[in-house]
Amino acid sequence: MMQTIAQINNVTHRYKGAAENSLDGVSLTIKKGETLLLCGASGSGKTSVIRLLNGLIPHYYHGDMTGDVTVNGLDIVETQLYELAGVVGTVFQNPRSQFFSVDTDGEIVFGPENIGLAPKEINARKEIITKQMNLDSLLGRSLFELSGGEKQRIACASEAALLPEIILLDEPSSNLDMEAIKMLHEIICDWKRQGKTIIISEHRLWYLNDIADRVVYMDNGRIAHEWNAKDFTMLSDDETRQLGLHPTSINERYLALLSDKDDTGKCYIDIADGILLKDFYFSYHHKPYILRKNKFSAADGDSLSLCIPKLMLPKGKVTAVIGSNGTGKSTFLRCICGLEKDCTGVIVSKGKEYRKRQRIGFSYMVMQDVNHQLFTDSVEKELLLSMKVKDVKRCHEILDTLGLLEFKDTHPMALSGGQKQRVAIASAIAAGAKLLLFDEPTSGLDFAHMEKVGELLRQLADSGSTVLVSTHDPEFIEQCCDYTLRIKKGRLFSFEERNS
Amino acid sequence: MSLKLDPRTKLYMIFVVSAVVMMSATTPFLWAVRIIMIPIFLLIMEKHYAAAFRFLIFYGTALLLTFKFLSENSEGFLSAFLVGYCGIIVQFMPAMITAWYVVRTTKIGEFVCAMQKMHIPDGITISLAVVMRFFPTIKEEYTAIRDAMKMRGIMLGGGNAAGMIEYRLIPLLFSCVNIGDELSAAAVTRGLGGKVKRTSVQELKMKAADYLLMLLFTAVLVVFVVSKYIR
Numbered sequence: 253m254m255q256t257i258a259q260i261n262n263v264t265h266r267y268k269g270a271a272e273n274s275l276d277g278v279s280l281t282i283k284k285g286e287t288l289l290l291c292g293a294s295g296s297g298k299t300s301v302i303r304l305l306n307g308l309i310p311h312y313y314h315g316d317m318t319g320d321v322t323v324n325g326l327d328i329v330e331t332q333l334y335e336l337a338g339v340v341g342t343v344f345q346n347p348r349s350q351f352f353s354v355d356t357d358g359e360i361v362f363g364p365e366n367i368g369l370a371p372k373e374i375n376a377r378k379e380i381i382t383k384q385m386n387l388d389s390l391l392g393r394s395l396f397e398l399s400g401g402e403k404q405r406i407a408c409a410s411e412a413a414l415l416p417e418i419i420l421l422d423e424p425s426s427n428l429d430m431e432a433i434k435m436l437h438e439i440i441c442d443w444k445r446q447g448k449t450i451i452i453s454e455h456r457l458w459y460l461n462d463i464a465d466r467v468v469y470m471d472n473g474r475i476a477h478e479w480n481a482k483d484f485t486m487l488s489d490d491e492t493r494q495l496g497l498h499p500t501s502i503n504e505r506y507l508a509l510l511s512d513k514d515d516t517g518k519c520y521i522d523i524a525d526g527i528l529l530k531d532f533y534f535s536y537h538h539k540p541y542i543l544r545k546n547k548f549s550a551a552d553g554d555s556l557s558l559c560i561p562k563l564m565l566p567k568g569k570v571t572a573v574i575g576s577n578g579t580g581k582s583t584f585l586r587c588i589c590g591l592e593k594d595c596t597g598v599i600v601s602k603g604k605e606y607r608k609r610q611r612i613g614f615s616y617m618v619m620q621d622v623n624h625q626l627f628t629d630s631v632e633k634e635l636l637l638s639m640k641v642k643d644v645k646r647c648h649e650i651l652d653t654l655g656l657l658e659f660k661d662t663h664p665m666a667l668s669g670g671q672k673q674r675v676a677i678a679s680a681i682a683a684g685a686k687l688l689l690f691d692e693p694t695s696g697l698d699f700a701h702m703e704k705v706g707e708l709l710r711q712l713a714d715s716g717s718t719v720l721v722s723t724h725d726p727e728f729i730e731q732c733c734d735y736t737l738r739i740k741k742g743r744l745f746s747f748e749e750r751n752s
Numbered sequence: 753m754s755l756k757l758d759p760r761t762k763l764y765m766i767f768v769v770s771a772v773v774m775m776s777a778t779t780p781f782l783w784a785v786r787i788i789m790i791p792i793f794l795l796i797m798e799k800h801y802a803a804a805f806r807f808l809i810f811y812g813t814a815l816l817l818t819f820k821f822l823s824e825n826s827e828g829f830l831s832a833f834l835v836g837y838c839g840i841i842v843q844f845m846p847a848m849i850t851a852w853y854v855v856r857t858t859k860i861g862e863f864v865c866a867m868q869k870m871h872i873p874d875g876i877t878i879s880l881a882v883v884m885r886f887f888p889t890i891k892e893e894y895t896a897i898r899d900a901m902k903m904r905g906i907m908l909g910g911g912n913a914a915g916m917i918e919y920r921l922i923p924l925l926f927s928c929v930n931i932g933d934e935l936s937a938a939a940v941t942r943g944l945g946g947k948v949k950r951t952s953v954q955e956l957k958m959k960a961a962d963y964l965l966m967l968l969f970t971a972v973l974v975v976f977v978v979s980k981y982i983r
Contacts, residue, residue, distance in 0.1 A: 306941050313937075337943030349931045350938035354885055358861040361953050366943035371953045378953075396888050414942065591899050612903055623927055624893070625900040627919040638904055665926060683904065 254283040257418060257449050258305060263319030265300060265309060274300040274315075276473035282451065284417075287444055287463055289484075290453040292470035293496045293698045294669075298453035301470070302420045305451065306342045307333050324417055337367050341411035345423040345696065347403035351395050356387075356406050359395060363414040374413075381409050385439065399578045401432025408439050419443055421452045425459065426696035429577040429724050433459050455698045457492075458502045461485050469495060496700040502726050521735075521747060525602075526564040527687060527718055532597035534558040534587050534742075547596050558583050558595070558742040565687075565720065567601075570713045572733035573722040580742035581722040585689045588720070589615040601686065616685035620692045622672045626664040631656060631675055634664055638683040650678050654708070670701050677708065681717075688712060690721040694728050706732035757794075759866035761962040762854045768969040769850045772976050773843055795849075798857050807849050814841040860884055865952035874950060882935070886928070893927050894920070 259282070265275040275297050282288055290298045303309040310317045311333050321328040324339050341363075344350040353359040360381065364374040382388060387409055390402055398406065404424060411419060421440070425433050437459050443450055444463060454460060467484040469477035477495075479487075489499045533548035535556045550561055558580050565571060573581050587595040590611035599606040599614055606614045619625055628634045635647045651657045654674045659667060664675050673693060680688055690709070694702045702725065710732050713719050720737075723729060729736060729750070738745040795804035818838045821831075860881050867877040897920060901907050906919055939945075 308937055308941065312940060332946070333940045334943045334946030334948070337941065337946065340941070342938070342941050344934065344938055346934065348889075349934035352881075352885060352935070352939050352942075352944070353860050354888060355859060355861075358859060361861070362939075363942040365951050365953065366946060366948075368946075368948035368951050371951055371955070374951070374953050396892070410942070586899075589903060591902060612905065616903060619896065619900060621896065621927075623930075624896045624923055625904075627901075627904070627906070627915075627923060637906060679904070 254285060256281055257284040258282040258323045259321070260301070260304060261320050261322075263304060263317065263321060265304070265315055265317045267313060267315040270315070273473050275304070278319075278473070278475055280468065280475065282418075282449060284449055285447045286465045287440075287450040288452070289457070289460055289464035289467045290451065290470060291455070291457060291467060291497055292476075293700055296470040297473040298470055299422055300473070302342065302422045302451065302453050304328065305418065306340045306420055307331065307336045334366070337363060338414050339416055340418045340420060341414055341416035342420045342422065343404070343407050343411055343424050345426050347400070347407045347427070350407055351403075354395055356390050356393050356395060356398075359406055359410045360387075360413050363410060367414070377413050377415070381413050384442065385409050385412070399432075400427040401429065401435060401577060404428060404432065404436060405439070408436075412443075416448070418449045418451070421450070421454070423454055423696060424452070425454065425456050431576055437463070455498055455696070457498050457500045461501060469497075493699065496698060498699045498702075498727060521564055521566070521749070523564050523566050526566050528600040529560065529563040529565065529588065530598045530600060532558060532560040532563075532584070532587050532595060534583060534592055534595040534597075536583075548594065549596075556742060558587055560584070560597075560742075560744055563737075563744060563747070565718055566735060567718050568713055568716050569734040570709050570719040570721060570732050571735040571737050572729045573720060573737050573739060574724075574729070575739040575745070580739050582691055583742065584739060585617055585691055585720065585722060588687070589617045589689055591617070599687070613683070614685065615687035615689060616680035616683055617689040617691060618673065618676045618680060618693060620695065622669075622676045623665070625676045625679075626672060629663050630661050631664055631667075631678075632660040634675055635679050635682040638679040640684075647682060650681050653711075654678050670697075670704060673705070674708070677712070681712075685717075687718050687720065690719065692722050692724070694723055694725045699727070702728055703731060756959075757857075757965065758956055758958050758962045759854075759858050759862050760870065760956075760958070761965050762858060763866070764966055765969055766847075766850055766854055768973050769847050771973065773847045775976055775980055795853055798853075800853075800856065803852070803856075807845075807852075811841065811845050811849075814838040814845070818842050855884065855887070858884075859954075861952060861954045862956065864950075865954040865956050868950065868952065869956060874945075878944065882932075885935075886932070889931060890924070890928060893924055893931075897923050 258280075260278055260280040263275055263278050264273055266273045278297070278301065280301070290301060292298055300309060303313060304321050305323055305328075307323075307328050309315070310329060317329075323336070326336070326339065328336075351359055352362050357378075360378050361374050364377060369377075382391065385405065385408070387405065390398070390406060395403065395406065404427075408424075424436055428436060433456070440450060440452070440460075440463055450463075452460060452464070461481075464481050464484070466481065467479045468475055469479075471477075485500050487500055492499055531549075533550060533552065533556055535548055535552065535558070537555065548556060550559065553559075573584065575581050583592070586592050587597055588599070588611065590609060593608075597611075599611055601614070626634060628637055631651065632644075632647060635650060636642050636644070639647070648657060648660070651660055654677065656671065656674055656678060659671065664672060667675065677688070693705050697705065706728055709719050709721060713734075721733070733750060735747065735749055737747045793804075795801075795807070814837075817834060821834075863884065864877055864881050867880070868874075898907075900923075901919055906915065908916060912918075936944075
């Protein structure tokens with residue numbers, strides 16, 4: 253019989269100022285050394301359970317709470333947060349906002365310094381962790397220049413340095429590509445071998461198949477279901493879909509879609525009525541110049557971070573842009589919509605050429621963090637801001653098609669993540685953009701929301717817009733994309749119609 | 753060769769330079785002192801050549817303009833403009849360069865350790881450390897927001913003068929508040945703010961160069977005070 257390490261006993265919790273309970277009579281017993289997977293839709297209470305276990309509820313996020321929580325023999329309500337530091341470690345969803353230092357070394361030792369270990373001991377721990385997790389190449393670097401996957405590894409290392417018994421991970425794969433997810437998988441496996449108790453809240457389920465011992469499904473702040481690992485992986489795609497979950501496994505076909513292939517496929521499809529992209533060359537390193545900047549061209553060869561001489565995008569279709577992180581997907585999108593001024597590319601549509609700043613009017617990018625794109629204090633004003641000729645009637649039409657009309661007077665920041673995304677799309681349509689670009693719109697979304705985004709993109713394409721979307725989610729590509737465009741090191745690698 | 757100065761020396765430098773720029777210099781001798789203490793040579797030591805060069809040109813130009821072309825008899829709009837502009841640069845640039853140098857070359861760990869050695873309360877130390885940590889974040893967020901504005905074509909405020917500031921600041925504040933909130937949640941789960949005395953792996957030791965610089969800066973301070981207030 254395994255020992256119990258954490259116990260949540262009939263906890264009901266409501267965040268301060270919230271209308272509904274975030275947790276509603278949750279009871280959960282966690283055994284020492286087990287790996288527990290929490291799944292369920294966004295807002296179902298997964299994160300709240302994580303926060304209960306690390307003490308952020310009730311000590312940091314205040315609210316009304318009843319019931320009690322015991323972790324490693326400590327009563328959470330009576331225990332101060334800093335006393336839990338060496339007991340429970342948390343890897344948060346967004347590495348960007350969990351780093352305290354600006355350099356990797358400082359980040360790893362931050363926790364041990366806080367709990368007052370002797371410098372000698374801290375350095376010894378750092379060395380062990382570095383060896384265990386293969387971090388040599390990351391030491392001594394600025395956290396701001398690391399890729400998403402590297403950031404997540406440092407985040408894991410900085411937790412491990414505190415040697416916690418229990419490790420919590422809150423949607424750790426949200427911003428990661430295939431390779432980085434595999435790396436994360438390795439890290440979790442290592443922890444499991446060391447006998448740590450691991451609790452993971454996650455939307456992407458396939459990479460946890462061989463890790464999780466037990467799966468808890470949450471719905472509306474309650475624990476609605478519980479499976480052991482074997483039963484859970486047996487769930488069919490239809491069953492998981494009904495629960496609003498991502499599939500528990502992804503087919504070989506999917507994996508082939510996303511893993512790095514080396515063979516080049518067909519790169520150019522000739523379509524009579526398409527959007528032609530010409531001469532897209534760009535590099536983040538300027539060429540030395542005295543008075544006039546030298547333009548990038550194909551002759552710059554290997555130094556280019558983007559090199560796409562010619563590409564025909566099919567009009568009215570959804571094209572998925574795939575490739576691992578840091579391989580130039582975002583650069584590609586930024587160049588198309590004219591955000592990178594030094595890129596000289598030309599967009600040709602219906603015989604008309606769009607150069608430089610004209611590209612901004614023709615295309616529009618919905619960013620990964622839509623918060624950056626909302627400027628006004630009501631949804632209606634947000635759209636009117638985009639219109640050259642302020643047309644309230646047209647504005648309402650657009651809002652209606654996107655199901656936002658009832659929110660027209662709401663402050664955009666008060667909306668949910670999905671609604672914000674729709675407002676950003678609405679203002680793109682209002683601006684009259686024909687080519688809509690999406691930079692990883694599905695990262696961190698649950699299955700139901702992902703499907704909604706997919707439907708929306710289809711709807712946009714069917715009404716005549718051309719959509720280009722970068723993504724790491726194979727299910728999403730399956731659902732809504734007509735073409736896949738693979739980019740590797742800024743070069744076109746293959747461009748294929750998906751035969752459905 | 754890279755010169756690693758102790759953060760305490762750097763803080764002392766900021767203190768002296770700020771004090772000196774607030775006492776306006778009146779004689780050529782004092783100007784000379786002020787120019788010598790510009791920490792440009794420190795930037796060169798730390799291999800920030802480009803920055804050192806830029807600061808040098810900028811400051812040199814302003815200095816040249818002030819002394820060669822501007823006098824009490826200067827007339828006209830351009831001169832008036834230049835007097836104000838160069839005046840400010842000549843007066844305050846040394847402090848700016850020093851601050852830039854300190855922020856660029858000090859790791860947060862070193863800084864926190866130095867503050868602890870000076871027995872500054874943890875509350876103050878941590879807040880200052882967070883501020884330092886936040887600069888690059890603000891820059892990242894600001895760039896993203898500027899891109900979004902470019903795409904909307906509202907760089908100039910979209911026909912609304914206040915918009916120019918409003919559209920930049922409001923999203924920036926929102927995202928900084930959010931990041932700050934998540935950041936402190938993450939920090940407290942890792943034991944920040946505990947009752948235990950925080951330790952530090954940084955080993956700080958004042959070296960010869962530190963003492964030398966401190967001496968130099970003290971001398972500068974003394975020269976200024978003596979020649980301005982006592983003589």
